[in-house]
Amino acid sequence: MTQEQWGQVCKNLLGSVGQNNFTNWIEPIEFLDIREGVAVFNVPTSFMGNYVSQNFGDLILHQLTRAGEDVRRLQFQVATNNPARAERHQAASRVNGADMTAKAAPTPAAQNELLPGAPLDARFTFDNFVVGKPNELAHAAARRVAEGGPVTFNPLFLYGGVGLGKTHLMHAIAHELRARQPDLNVVYLSAEQFMYRFVQALRDRRMMDFKQLFRAVDVLMVDDVQFIAGKDSTQEEFFHTFNALIDANKQIIISADRAPGEIKDLEDRIKSRLQCGLVVDLHPTDYELRLGILQSKVDTFRNQYPDLVLADGVLEFLAHRISTNVRVLEGALTRLFAFASLVGCEITLDMTQDCLADVLRASERKITIEEIQRRVAEHYNIRLSDLVGPKRVRSFARPRQVAMFLCKQLTSRSLPEIGRRFGGRDHTTVMHGVKRIDELRVQDGQIAEDIEMLRRTLEA
Ligand SMILES: Nc1ncnc2c1ncn2[C@@H]1O[C@H](COP(=O)(O)OP(=O)(O)OP(=O)(O)O)[C@@H](O)[C@H]1O
Numbered sequence: 001m002t003q004e005q006w007g008q009v010c011k012n013l014l015g016s017v018g019q020n021n022f023t024n025w026i027e028p029i030e031f032l033d034i035r036e037g038v039a040v041f042n043v044p045t046s047f048m049g050n051y052v053s054q055n056f057g058d059l060i061l062h063q064l065t066r067a068g069e070d071v072r073r074l075q076f077q078v079a080t081n082n083p084a085r086a087e088r089h090q091a092a093s094r095v096n097g098a099d100m101t102a103k104a105a106p107t108p109a110a111q112n113e114l115l116p117g118a119p120l121d122a123r124f125t126f127d128n129f130v131v132g133k134p135n136e137l138a139h140a141a142a143r144r145v146a147e148g149g150p151v152t153f154n155p156l157f158l159y160g161g162v163g164l165g166k167t168h169l170m171h172a173i174a175h176e177l178r179a180r181q182p183d184l185n186v187v188y189l190s191a192e193q194f195m196y197r198f199v200q201a202l203r204d205r206r207m208m209d210f211k212q213l214f215r216a217v218d219v220l221m222v223d224d225v226q227f228i229a230g231k232d233s234t235q236e237e238f239f240h241t242f243n244a245l246i247d248a249n250k251q252i253i254i255s256a257d258r259a260p261g262e263i264k265d266l267e268d269r270i271k272s273r274l275q276c277g278l279v280v281d282l283h284p285t286d287y288e289l290r291l292g293i294l295q296s297k298v299d300t301f302r303n304q305y306p307d308l309v310l311a312d313g314v315l316e317f318l319a320h321r322i323s324t325n326v327r328v329l330e331g332a333l334t335r336l337f338a339f340a341s342l343v344g345c346e347i348t349l350d351m352t353q354d355c356l357a358d359v360l361r362a363s364e365r366k367i368t369i370e371e372i373q374r375r376v377a378e379h380y381n382i383r384l385s386d387l388v389g390p391k392r393v394r395s396f397a398r399p400r401q402v403a404m405f406l407c408k409q410l411t412s413r414s415l416p417e418i419g420r421r422f423g424g425r426d427h428t429t430v431m432h433g434v435k436r437i438d439e440l441r442v443q444d445g446q447i448a449e450d451i452e453m454l455r456r457t458l459e460a
Contacts, residue, residue, distance in 0.1 A: 001069055006031040009063045016059055018122020020175075025052050025119055026060075030079065037072040039064055042079035049076030055119075117187040124171035130296050132289030135165060138280045142169045145253060146176035148184075153278035155242075155252035159259055160282030163325030166255040169282075170221050173253060177219060186219040191227040195234040202233075214241045221253040225274075230265035239270050246273075284371075285326060286457070290319035293326055294333060301337050308337060309346040317349060318356075322363045332359050367410045367458050369421045375454055376403040388423045401433035402447070406454060408434045 001009075014022045029052055030042040039060070043049040052060075057074055064071045126146070131139045138158055145156050158166050174188050189197075201210035214220070220241070228234045245252055256263060259281065260274035285293075294315045301308075314336075322329050339355050340347045353360065377387045380399040387400055400422065407418045408430070415427035415434075422430070440447045 001031070001034055001064075001067070003031065005067060009060075009067050012063050012066070013056070013059060016063075017056060018120075020122060020178075021056070021119045024117075025056060029076070034064075034069055034071055037070055038075050039069070039071045039073070040075045040077065043076045044079060046076075046078050049078065052076065118189045118193055120171045120174050120188060121167075124168040125175050126172045128296070129165065129168055129172055130289065130292040132286065132292055134283035134285055134289055135160075138165075138169060138282045141278055141280050142173050143176075145251060146173040146180075148177060148180055151249055151251050154246060154249075155254050155274060155277040157260060157274055157277060157279040158253070158255045158282065159257065159279070161257065161284060161325065163327035164282040164285065165326060166282060167223055170223055170253060170255055174219075174221060184218045185216060186221070187214075187217045188221040188223070190223045191225045191238075194222055194238065195228060195231060198234055198237050210237075211241075215244050215248075217245070217250065219251040219253070220245055223255050224257070225254050226256045226258065226263050226266075228266070229263050235267055235270060239267070239273070242270075242273060252277075285323065287319055287323075290323065290326075290329060291315060293329060294319055297330060297333050301333070305337055305341050308340055311346060311348045313349055314347055314352050317352065321360055324363050328359065328363065332356050335359075369407050369411060369413060369418065372406045372410065372454075372458060373403050373421075375458055376406065379450065379454055388421070390423060401437050402450060402454070404430050404433040405437035406451070406458070410455065410458060 010022075010026060013026050017026065025048070028044060028048065032040045032042055034040070041049075041052075043052065053074060053076055060074060061071060126139075126143065129139060138160070141153060141156055142158070145153060158169060160166055170188060174186050177184055177186050198210060201207050222238075225238075228238055242252060254274060259279060260266070260271045263271065298310065298315065318329065318332060322332055336347055336352060336355055340351070345351060373384060373387055376399050377384045380395075380402075382396060382399060386396045387403060389396070391397075404418055404422060407413060407421075408415070413421075415430045419425040419427045419430045437447065437451070441451060442448075
């Protein structure tokens with residue numbers, strides 16, 4: 001394959017991975033040759049080789065095969081020093097439009113190993129983010145931060161359960177900032193990558209470079225920060241980086257799977273610093289949001305599969321039955337479309353049930369005690385700790401009984417187990433609470449209405 005033909009393959013790759021990934025990861029690799037079914041590339045560092053191989057390997061292989069090459073494997077070898085390559089790698093180190101290596105001026109060796117940010121997913125934009133009640137606050141806060149301007153919420157802390165759109169929103173902020181202010185040095189990475197780089201810097205005795213690199217950013221985004229819980233020295237370094245950036249009035253955006261105060265094994269001083277900006281959560285999706293997401297996905301699939309027929313009621317069925325997380329929902333739809341186009345059939349309700357039998361089984365709704373407690377506390381506007389705590393004032397005791405009642409009705413947990421989860425109460429207390437609410441339901445219209453509404457949202 002000639003360099004020209006490789007250039008054509010690159011054009012196709014650009015279409016699949018998006019401009020950002022392309023600039024950061026594909027452009028810096030140098031195509032050398034195809035020898036006996038192995039495509040060989042020069043890469044500036046082994047880290048980059050591993051990353052490209054893991055994340056884009058299949059795509060590259062696919063595109064090479066499409067171009068008519070007989071390739072079975074890719075091989076990435078670290079290039080020996082040459083100025084052209086060094087230049088390419090400089091380009092790779094330019095994250096989101098800003099040249100971090102130049103700003104921080106670390107040693108050449110540091111440039112090789114400390115690639116500052118992880119690539120952004122081109123699909124995770126604000127345009128592709130469907131807004132509904134459960135995520136409207138998080139979306140609005142993300143939008144505000146993405147508009148740039150004076151730093152208002154610092155840090156912005158986004159949290160929520162698995163697959164609810166935290167990473168999507170963070171990438172959307174980064175895309176938007178980059179589009180609005182190309183010179184801004186925006187760095188997005190996971191807490192795990194932060195730790196990885198920290199450990200590597202320690203091992204290579206390059207802590208000064210590490211500190212300089214991280215203190216030279218304008219906007220730092222750290223995803224899944226709960227990962228550093230229990231990792232003492234990483235926490236310590238994170239704390240220093242965090243403080244230095246906040247003091248310099250630089251924007252920080254953090255995500256986690258739970259609220260700062262609820263992350264176990266995270267130092268108190270970090271918890272309290274994480275809470276000093278704006279903390280917003282992404283609630284579990286409701287039916288309407290899931291339907292909206294499915295509809296927007298179908299719109300994008302339409303370009304790919306223009307002839308596919310989708311029967312009425314399929315999306316509603318999926319939105320109703322798959323309520324675990326958006327990732328599973330999207331995966332289900334992708335599978336449906338792929339299957340229907342391969343087999344050449346319409347997407348009907350029967351076909352959906354067959355094709356997704358395993359996903360539907362796994363998504364069977366299991367309401368948990370924690371979910372009930374959280375919803376009830378929200379509904380009555382009291383803290384979760386008061387709902388399960390010892391205080392017996394009516395404003396806590398009644399919601400507590402409502403929650404116990406719903407636990408009994410909607411889960412298969414025993415009375416002693418429910419008692420344990422309500423601050424270690426005895427099963428007779430639970431029994432009394434359940435009985436009391438059963439009586440009140442008949443006498444008190446408001447309680448009956450509360451229960452009905454809570455049950456509906458929990459079962460949605
Ligand atoms: N409101 C939404 N609109 C459109 N797509 C969404 C929405 N919420 C989530 N998604 C999609 O669902 C998938 C999972 O989202 P994402 O990776 O952002 O979740 P997460 O909260 O970061 O999960 P995790 O805790 O596993 O890291 C992504 O493909 C994302 O685009």
